[in-house]
Amino acid sequence: MTITAPPAAQTRRARRDLFPSRPIPAAETALAELTISRSNGLAPMVGERTTLPGLVLTPHVTGEVLRYTGNWILTHARSGRRVSPAASFLHTREAVVWLENRGVDWDRPTADILADPAASSAFEELDFAMYCAQDAGRPLVYARTSWVDWPPLWRVHHRGGVSDEGFDTFEAAADVAWSACRFPGDEPGMYPSSVIRRDEQSPGWALRCASIACTDRDSFYVDAWDGDRPAVDSRAVLERMAWDSGWRGHGHGHWTCPNCTRQYPTRGA
Structure with a gap:
């Protein structure tokens, strides 16, 4: 048996893929390195940038020996201080949306934020709003209302009859009518003279x-x-x-x- 060594170029490529040394460009990652501030000192952390400049989504840590809790918080990138209470990942993502409506610039030095009444109010109100959401087991913010009044359906009318099935779009009903016109008898009770009309009431x-x-x-x-x-x-x-x-x-x-x-x-x- 003859063993042939791979070309040197392939070997270098494989080694590069196994042991990458090139930093990932900032445009290709949402991750950010920062230092978090704790009562007993500072600690390194990696977080995810948010749509709010200055705030980073980071894992929540606690304990005499810092360990991950499984929850998440929003952290002020410059100071490493907590902005939102510890919560689930989804609740913390919602905290970003909640803060977007407060009009506070978080991409400032700590002293400026601490002196801003709007920032202090947002911090306190978010803490209470998150407590209420967690206590009720519900979202902190909602993307939409849940009930949708469905629009009237389209139906195929033929020889005095109306199709039992309704269609959400004219095109869907037209596909059935077109099939009936091209292949008479393919659709039970459908005839080439079929007409498409929309119901007058919501279903x-x-x-x-x-x-x-x-x-x-x-x-x-x-x-x-x-x-x-x-x-x-x-x-x-x-x-x-x-x-x-x-x-x-x-x-x-x-x-x-x-x-x-x-x-x-x-x-x-």
Whole structure:
């Protein structure tokens, strides 16, 4: 058996990949090195930059020997001081959104921030708001309301009859009508003379997750028979089905899906 050594260029490339020495450019990472301030001194930390200049998302540490707790905080990058109370990762991301509405410039020296009444007020109010959110096991801020009045559906009318199935878009209904025109009899009860019209009334309500962790598109409670389509029904029916599926209501028209609900544990749970 003959063993052939790889070309030198490949060997160098493999060694470089295994033992990289090139620093990652700042544009390619959201991570930032900083020093956190504790009562017993300073400690190195790596955090994630946020949309608020001057504030960094960092792991929460505590103890005589500093150890990670599993929670997160917002830290003032220049001073290393805590800005938000220890909370879950999602709650701490929401704290950024909460602070964005306060109009405080956090990218300043510590002395300037300590002398700013708006910064002091934001710090105290965020602490209380986070306590209430954690105590109730709900989001600190909401991305959207949960109830959506679903728009009227499109249906195919043919020979005095109306299709039982409704469609969310004209195009979806047109696809069925087009198939009937091209292949008569392919769709039961459909004929080339079919006409597409929109209902005059809404078919009901849809329910979507209010957390910032869910996108508008992926936040809906879906029909058990059609996993790609939001379930549309009366509020009472949807509330019952959603609750049985692990969704939780937080009042004022806000619900969270099972995945997000697990990220809002109640205090002491």
